[in-house]
Amino acid sequence: MKHEQQHNPPMKYGMAIDLDKCTGCGACMVACMSENNVPFKTDESNKLDSITWIRVYKLTNGKSFPDTDICYLPRPCQHCEGHGGHSPCVSVCPATATDYSHETGIVSQIYTRCFGCRYCMAACPYHARYFNWWDPVWPDGMEKYLSPNVSPRMRGVVEKCSFCFHRYQQAKNKAYLNGERRVPEAAYQTACTQACPAGAIVFGDLNNPEHKVHQIVQPDPHNGNRSKNPRAFRLLERLGTNTKVYYLSSREWVRRAGDNYLAHETTGHVSKPHH
Amino acid sequence: MDSALIPKGVKRCPLWQFLLGLGIVGVVLAWGVYAMLLCWFKGLNQTNMNDYYGFALWIWADLAVIAVGGGAFFSGLLKYIIGKDELKYIINYAVLIGFICYSSALLILAIDIGQPLRGWFIFWHANVHSMLTEVAFCLSCYFSVLTIEYIPLILENRQIDRVPFFHNLSHNMHETMAVFAATGAFLSFFHQGSLGGVAGVLFGRPFSFREGLLIWPWTFFLFTWSAAAYGPCFTLLITWITEKVTRKKLVKDNVVELLAKISGWMIFTYTIAKIFDTTRWANITAPGLGQTLADFYTGTAMYGYWILFAEIVLGGLVPAIILISAPLRKNPVWRVTAIILAVMGVSLNRWVMVLQVMAVPVMPFDKWALYYPSWQEVATTILPVAYGIILIMISYRYLPIFPQEAELNPIDDEPAVVAEINTPADLEPAQA
Numbered sequence: 196m197k198h199e200q201q202h203n204p205p206m207k208y209g210m211a212i213d214l215d216k217c218t219g220c221g222a223c224m225v226a227c228m229s230e231n232n233v234p235f236k237t238d239e240s241n242k243l244d245s246i247t248w249i250r251v252y253k254l255t256n257g258k259s260f261p262d263t264d265i266c267y268l269p270r271p272c273q274h275c276e277g278h279g280g281h282s283p284c285v286s287v288c289p290a291t292a293t294d295y296s297h298e299t300g301i302v303s304q305i306y307t308r309c310f311g312c313r314y315c316m317a318a319c320p321y322h323a324r325y326f327n328w329w330d331p332v333w334p335d336g337m338e339k340y341l342s343p344n345v346s347p348r349m350r351g352v353v354e355k356c357s358f359c360f361h362r363y364q365q366a367k368n369k370a371y372l373n374g375e376r377r378v379p380e381a382a383y384q385t386a387c388t389q390a391c392p393a394g395a396i397v398f399g400d401l402n403n404p405e406h407k408v409h410q411i412v413q414p415d416p417h418n419g420n421r422s423k424n425p426r427a428f429r430l431l432e433r434l435g436t437n438t439k440v441y442y443l444s445s446r447e448w449v450r451r452a453g454d455n456y457l458a459h460e461t462t463g464h465v466s467k468p469h470h
Numbered sequence: 471m472d473s474a475l476i477p478k479g480v481k482r483c484p485l486w487q488f489l490l491g492l493g494i495v496g497v498v499l500a501w502g503v504y505a506m507l508l509c510w511f512k513g514l515n516q517t518n519m520n521d522y523y524g525f526a527l528w529i530w531a532d533l534a535v536i537a538v539g540g541g542a543f544f545s546g547l548l549k550y551i552i553g554k555d556e557l558k559y560i561i562n563y564a565v566l567i568g569f570i571c572y573s574s575a576l577l578i579l580a581i582d583i584g585q586p587l588r589g590w591f592i593f594w595h596a597n598v599h600s601m602l603t604e605v606a607f608c609l610s611c612y613f614s615v616l617t618i619e620y621i622p623l624i625l626e627n628r629q630i631d632r633v634p635f636f637h638n639l640s641h642n643m644h645e646t647m648a649v650f651a652a653t654g655a656f657l658s659f660f661h662q663g664s665l666g667g668v669a670g671v672l673f674g675r676p677f678s679f680r681e682g683l684l685i686w687p688w689t690f691f692l693f694t695w696s697a698a699a700y701g702p703c704f705t706l707l708i709t710w711i712t713e714k715v716t717r718k719k720l721v722k723d724n725v726v727e728l729l730a731k732i733s734g735w736m737i738f739t740y741t742i743a744k745i746f747d748t749t750r751w752a753n754i755t756a757p758g759l760g761q762t763l764a765d766f767y768t769g770t771a772m773y774g775y776w777i778l779f780a781e782i783v784l785g786g787l788v789p790a791i792i793l794i795s796a797p798l799r800k801n802p803v804w805r806v807t808a809i810i811l812a813v814m815g816v817s818l819n820r821w822v823m824v825l826q827v828m829a830v831p832v833m834p835f836d837k838w839a840l841y842y843p844s845w846q847e848v849a850t851t852i853l854p855v856a857y858g859i860i861l862i863m864i865s866y867r868y869l870p871i872f873p874q875e876a877e878l879n880p881i882d883d884e885p886a887v888v889a890e891i892n893t894p895a896d897l898e899p900a901q902a
């Protein structure tokens with residue numbers, strides 16, 4: 196298997212999230228929590244210390260009726276590639292407890308190695324990383340419903356969206372048993388993708404032209420993986436984080452909300468980052 | 471009762487007064503220890519930190535004590551490498567203060583991490599690309615150097631010094647001190663710099679991100695420079711406080727003024743570099759990432775433009791000019807004012823580079839997040855202060871920290887002792 200894997204071109208798992216389809220229902224958040232044994236508190240109203248691997252933000256165009264418009268933006272970990280795997284968070288972790296996989300493009304988190312310095316949280320501009328301020332406490336009997344494929348985390352370590360990595364591992368094993376060279380597109384899908392009733396999330400290998408996500412995004416490797424699709428943009432693209440979650444919208448104000456622009460700059464046209 | 475332990479030729483307060491003082495500070499220390507144990511046993515939920523403020527009061531305290539603790543390495547560099555010999559009269563205290571600062575920094579880090587028992591992973595699974603790894607390595611090494619520099623001072627205690635082995639050990643350690651001073655300066659250059667790098671490399675945070683030279687962002691050099699510049703001010707500040715508390719002159723003015731003058735020039739050059747850095751960042755770096763000064767300084771009243779002014783002008787240019795100008799520097803009121811402003815200035819810089827970095831939103835639809843520390847955070851931050859006071863009290867009472875003390879404060883009613891202290895052997899500084 197290992198031998199066979201080496202002959203496979205590297206994959207880059209990523210997402211395309213159509214913000215014009217997202218209704219803000221939060222099904223992705225619920226599916227993610229249950230799939231990944233994400234702990235919760237009795238009172239989850241303080242969003243600054245509760246864990247939500249994928250968080251749906253509500254954006255408004257700031258205008259009053261009748262021009263007012265809103266948009267919901269689900270934000271998982273963006274699995275930043277940075278420059279050659281130099282993600283903002285991976286590059287700073289002193290204990291190599293988070294890593295960029297060149298095989299899958301997934302940014303992993305090694306819970307048993309993380310010692311909770313939280314430097315990675317400071318580095319991530321998307322607030323995709325969460326600290327376990329408490330040990331997880333499940334309501335009576337709920338332990339029986341936890342997923343056996345995902346290890347629960349102890350207090351004092353950081354966690355974040357893993358693109359349901361355990362599903363990838365299972366799909367990889369299955370592909371091997373079936374004698375397939377590659378993991379089929381449908382065999383590895385994240386929980387949020389499957390849960391979204393509006394079909395707003397498309398997940399797959401951005402490097403594989405047969406995958407739907409590639410066809411939608413059309414990433415341009417010669418232009419820092421920017422999308423050739425005029426509806427597509429990435430969050431904070433100009434920072435050079437080189438994320439693998441692409442967003443789609445036909446609304447200009449939504450695309451503009453995805454990045455910081457100086458007043459005179461036009462949406463989608465920014466200079467290259469300095470570093 | 472403990473007079474046999476007190477250095478010759480100097481007077482100390484009665485034992486009961488000393489113990490009472492220790493007791494009072496000890497209560498504060500115990501409060502801090504209680505909070506520390508709460509954090510260790512119950513976890514970091516005892517703090518008010520949150521997912522936006524993963525770095526908060528503690529990391530600021532850590533950076534601040536390391537910056538002001540820079541007095542130790544810089545005074546050592548000036549004395550042993552550059553040859554400013556007068557500084558031998560203050561170097562012991564600079565080393566002691568440095569020792570306190572660095573041990574406090576390590577303690578704070580041990581409380582700050584979510585899984586303290588895994589703290590050693592930073593060495594074991596070291597990621598050489600991380601600035602924090604560099605900090606951890608250099609910080610621990612430099613702390614060992616400071617310990618080695620502090621030991622000869624302990625060996626100078628009257629009773630310990632009577633043991634021939636310790637006497638010789640201390641003598642031999644003095645001989646090699648220049649090597650440790652050089653090692654200390656080298657290590658300090660890197661860990662002070664890497665602490666600056668911690669914020670400077672965050673390319674996801676335009677507020678703190680800086681370009682730089684090779685792998686080092688400009689903040690790397692600014693932090694080293696500022697620690698060297700402001701550290702001596704802290705040594706002078708603590709010396710001044712000690713003089714006030716003991717109601718004695720402990721270091722001669724020419725020594726204080728020399729250190730103040732060097733510090734003044736260092737702060738001046740640092741501030742010029744800081745102004746260049748700020749200008750470049752405000753006009754090129756941040757706009758290149760789509761953000762402007764207004765995004766950073768108008769979002770909330772707490773982080774207004776005043777903070778830039780306070781840091782660069784009040785905490786930079788003003789103390790620099792006072793300390794550079796001879797008449798102002800020689801005037802104790804001006805000098806102490808400048809020193810206080812300087813210490814506040816460097817602490818504010820570290821605050822900005824930790825807490826404001828966390829506060830500024832990066833995603834356009836995100837919000838400013840403010841934070842105030844919990845009592846457990848405050849108590850654990852005061853803990854090192856109490857510990858520092860206790861260590862200073864004990865060291866001052868039993869060790870010859872200030873070589874000029876006996877000369878500056880002759881004891882009239884003990885002629886025998888005065889005669890003794892006038893012999894060169896007793897005037898010999900501890901030369902830590």
Ligand code: SF4
Nearest residue numbers: 272273274275284319
């Ligand atoms: S979104 Fe944040 S946590 Fe995820 S890879 Fe990027 S920097 Fe790391």
Ligand code: SF4
Nearest residue numbers: 288309310312313315
């Ligand atoms: S909190 Fe954990 S994953 Fe994050 S930087 Fe520290 S050790 Fe690495």
